[in-house]
Amino acid sequence: MSYSNDVDFYRLARKKRRRGHGVRWVVAGREFSKWFTTEALADNERTKLKQAAKDGESFCTETGQPESVARELKAVSFYDLACEFTDLKWAKAAAKTRQGTSEAFAVLAPVLVKSTRGMPDPQVVRDALYQWAFHTERRKAGPPPEEYEKAITWVRGASLKVTELDTPGRRSELIRKALDALALRMDGKPAAAKTVARKRAALSGLLNYAVEKDIxxxxxxxxxxxxxxxxxxxxxxxxxxxxELVDRLLSVVEEERPDLVAFYACAYYAMMRPGEIVALDREACTSLPSTGWGSLSFEDSSPRSGSGWTDSGTTHDDRQLKHRAEKETRHVPIPPRLVRLLRRHLDQFVDPGEDHLFRGKRGGPLSESTYGRVWQQVRRKALTAKQLRTELAGRVYDLRGAGISLGLNAGVPVPVLAERAGHSPAVLMNVYAGCLEGRDQLWNKRLEAAFDGADPEPESEDDTPGEAA
Incomplete structure (x- = not known):
């Protein structure tokens, strides 16, 4: 929809018919008219149009209306636009993105309403929006479940027009209300900063879509x-x-769950994401020599998202590698110790007819709950009481971070390390530039030597960092 400030007005027109008093005007060479039963009504409309032009407002070349009126005519409710936006993005979105977008809109829709009068239980409203309204496949499959009908009916009727979010007198109040809602959990406590950022991004995407639609x-x-x-x-x-602590953790895994040693070792030595390890298959392991370095080549990832959000209906979403196009492969050189672990794993824990390296007890993908639970058991055995009170190695993902940071500290060029870790160099430096916990003693000795004008002493056994505190 285009707009123009090239506007001219004619005198009031008169014709012999019931609506015989007309307002006529021209926008960018195109004539428009509107007819009324009395001259007073026509004159009032002409005055409003002229005032809009005097205020510098552009006129729509398709409808002839001032921009504010034209956009209002196209306006829909926040609920309807959120459903439309969800449908637009659904097909190409990852399962976790679908889930996160639905969660954000389920928080926003109940607060961007004309009134909360007659509102059902807030938890039921949020569940209805999250589980049905902003889930494209379920909404298109038919009416909402009986327990959600009242909540959906209320939201539909109470939802604000989207245009009200940009009304000068209410913009600040409504936008702040929406953002404040995103910043809180259901229990009223502050949400995590990253959660707020993710939900705000969903709101931003929706409002940018409204711009795209000329709302x-x-x-x-x-x-x-x-x-x-x-x-x-x-x-x-x-x-x-x-x-040193990684070695001790893997030793405990060897005692408790030898079938998972290679899984955790891939996170550290190959700097792989858990979803990438879950998707690892025999084809990725064709370069595992009996001695020396080997390599892994893989193009898939299976992050856990919940069966309700994936196309396959399984708990894992089969996707391409993160930040990469479909079929794009990542090649990661791996050290001899990981080569040995993978060779042993293939020999002892993968049946000849099986393809994937790591499977659950029932043959499906290895679940996050399984490898996460085992990891917590390993932490309790490997860490001291003091360390257990911290977040040290609290997630399997921390093994990947430790591997990347170790590479940075070892002097591996950033572009090389970024390629192996599946990051851009800029992102890698932004995220993983921190040193490993426990290596300050080494860096302090080198800095002290530099301050004294002496050559830093070569690293010796005494410089070897101890376990993380």
């Missing part, structure tokens, strides 16, 4: 100054285990 001239989100919770992309160095 807004620009997103109202950028017109409101709201202090969002501070976030950092950098990995918390206190979570990353030292090489």
């Amino acid at each position: 807004f001239p620009a997103s109202p989100l950028g017109k409101v100054s709201w202090e969002r919770p501070k976030t950092t992309n950098q990995v918390d160095r206190r979570r990353l285990p030292s090489p």
Whole structure:
């Protein structure tokens, strides 16, 4: 839809018919008219149109209406636009993205309403929106379940017109109300900063879609100054285990679950994401020599998302590698110790007819709950009581972070390390630039030597970092 300030008005017109008093005007050479039963009504309409032009408002070349009126005519409710946006993105979105978008809209829709009068139980409303309204396949399959009918009916009727989010007198109030809702959990406590950022991104995407549909001239989100919770992309160095601690953790895994040693070792030595390890198959392991370094080549990832959000109906979403196109392969050189672990794993724990390296008890993908639960058991055996009170090695993902940080500290060029880890060099430096916990003693000695004008002493056995505190 295009707009123009080239507007001219004619005198009031008169014709012999019931609606015989007309307003006529021209926008960018195209004539428009509107007819009324009395001259007073026609004159009032002409006055409003002329005032809009005098205020500098552009006129729509398709409808002839001032921009504010034209956009209002195209306006839909927040609920309807959120459903439309969800449907637009659904087919190409990853399962976790579908889930996150639905969660954000389920928080926003109940607060962007004309009134909360007659509102059903807030938890039921949120469940109805999350489980049905903003789940494209379930909504298109038929009416909402009986327990959600009342909640959906209420939201549909109470939902604000999207255009109200950019009304000068209400913009600040409504946008702040929406953002404040995103910043809280259901129990009223502050949500994690990254959760707020993710939900705000969903709102931003929806409002940008409204701009695309000519409902807004620009997103109202950028017109409101709201202090969002501070976030950092950098990995918390206190979570990353030292090489010595990794060895001890893997030794405990060897005692407790030898079938999972190679799984955790891939996260550390190959710097793989858990979803990538779950998807690892025989084809990826064709270069595992009996001695020396080998390599892994893989193109798939299976992050856990919940069966209700994947196309396959399974708990894992079969996707291409993160930040990569379909069929794009990542090649990762792996050290001899990981080569040996993978060769042993293939020999002892993968049947000849099986393809994937790591499977659950029932033959499906290895679940996050399984490898996460085992990891917590291993932590309790490998860490001291003091370490257990911290977040040190708290997640399997921390093994990947420790492997990447170790590579940085070892002097591996950033572009090389980024390629192996599946990151861009900029992202890798932004996220993983921290040193490993427990290596400060080494860096301090080298700095002290530099301050004294002496050559740093070569690394000796005494410089070897101890276990992370």
